[in-house]
Amino acid sequence: MLFGLFNKPFLLFGKTALPKELADPRRILLTHFGSTAEIIRSIPVLIALRHRFPYADIAWLIEEETAPLILDHWAVNRFIVVRNDWTKHLSEVRRVRKRLRSFAPQVVVDTQNTFGSSLATWLSGAKYRIGFGGKQARYLHNIHVVAEETHHIDKNRQLLQPFGIVGSGIGFDMPDFEKDCLAAQHILSHAGVHGNFAMFHISAGHPSARWQEERFGAVAKYLLEQWNLPTLITWSNHEEFSRAEAAVYAADGAAHHAPWMTTLVERKALSQLATLFVGSDTAELQVAAAVGTTCVGLFGPTSALENSPFGREHRMLQSHHRSSLKKRKHLTSEWMDAIPVESVCAKCDEILIEKTRKQTVVPMQVAPVQRKAA
Numbered sequence: 310m311l312f313g314l315f316n317k318p319f320l321l322f323g324k325t326a327l328p329k330e331l332a333d334p335r336r337i338l339l340t341h342f343g344s345t346a347e348i349i350r351s352i353p354v355l356i357a358l359r360h361r362f363p364y365a366d367i368a369w370l371i372e373e374e375t376a377p378l379i380l381d382h383w384a385v386n387r388f389i390v391v392r393n394d395w396t397k398h399l400s401e402v403r404r405v406r407k408r409l410r411s412f413a414p415q416v417v418v419d420t421q422n423t424f425g426s427s428l429a430t431w432l433s434g435a436k437y438r439i440g441f442g443g444k445q446a447r448y449l450h451n452i453h454v455v456a457e458e459t460h461h462i463d464k465n466r467q468l469l470q471p472f473g474i475v476g477s478g479i480g481f482d483m484p485d486f487e488k489d490c491l492a493a494q495h496i497l498s499h500a501g502v503h504g505n506f507a508m509f510h511i512s513a514g515h516p517s518a519r520w521q522e523e524r525f526g527a528v529a530k531y532l533l534e535q536w537n538l539p540t541l542i543t544w545s546n547h548e549e550f551s552r553a554e555a556a557v558y559a560a561d562g563a564a565h566h567a568p569w570m571t572t573l574v575e576r577k578a579l580s581q582l583a584t585l586f587v588g589s590d591t592a593e594l595q596v597a598a599a600v601g602t603t604c605v606g607l608f609g610p611t612s613a614l615e616n617s618p619f620g621r622e623h624r625m626l627q628s629h630h631r632s633s634l635k636k637r638k639h640l641t642s643e644w645m646d647a648i649p650v651e652s653v654c655a656k657c658d659e660i661l662i663e664k665t666r667k668q669t670v671v672p673m674q675v676a677p678v679q680r681k682a683a
């Protein structure tokens with residue numbers, strides 16, 4: 310851990326003495342404007358801070374696109390929600406600065422380390438601004454932490470070191486919204502799924518991370534035949550609807566697709582009810598793991614070592630990984646295609662066998678599905 314030139318801790322009787330603002334902060338700000346998956350991976354930092362400083366006033370500066378997923382989280386006293394493009398407009402920058410100065414944090418923790426998030430730490434006027442001090446943030450943070458861990462969650466937890474927090478547990482405690490839980494139950498009822506079910510999310514952040522819909526259908530068919538477990542297939546945007554229909558068709562009556570354009574929060578509620586989740590490296594995979602659902606993650610061009618859901622109960626399949634994604638636009642789906650259906654089915658078996666031992670899987674009742682004509 311490398312502290313800024315003017316913020317080095319001093320030694321007292323041979324031990325490092327933390328400044329008062331770090332030993333017992335009254336106001337803490339977290340900044341993160343990344344993807345939903347990155348937001349989820351930042352939550353353990355929030356939970357650790359709340360457990361260590363139960364009476365601190367903790368705020369989270371977040372963009373409006375990802376805010377609905379974690380609004381009303383019990384560990385946050387206040388959310389400061391900003392426009393997604395706030396750094397592009399001087400008036401918005403001034404507005405954000407005014408709101409941050411009104412909160413007057415003593416310490417800011419930047420788990421993203423981009424220009425936008427690090428700029429926010431500086432605009433806040435906080436005495437201590439903690440981050441990894443990357444190329445875009447080295448002059449805006451004044452406490453730099455050296456990233457030594459591989460997994461993003463472990464790496465983020467290193468930002469707790471300036472507070473003297475080492476070896477904290479992993480927690481998410483995702484908030485539940487009653488209206489979204491009711492919406493999820495309505496979706497399942499409309500699809501004719503009653504009881505346990507598997508949830509497949511067929512979308513991907515990039516075409517190179519897509520697994521073929523016919524393969525999703527084959528796995529769904531296997532789960533119904535071997536485990537009497539129906540499948541609900543979800544997707545993120547209207548462009549994926551045809552892929553969802555193709556996966557349902559390939560499943561030959563073993564799968565249903567969610568209705569048109571479910572929200573991320575509704576998909577979170579659905580995954581929370583699911584027995585099993587299967588998907589590629591997406592926000593939905595991280596969300597499903599965060600709400601306690603056991604996952605099978607499919608990784609091609611991205612690294613499972615860095616991005617997999619945290620926990621030994623999850624199963625990952627990694628076909629290939631390129632250390633740099635700078636030329637990702639040139640990647641194809643060949644690495645995802647290298648993940649065979651049999652391997653995914655085997656991982657599902659491992660999870661379901663373990664759940665059967667714990668007596669959590671019971672027979673289903675599934676309404677018949679009308680297969681669409683070719």
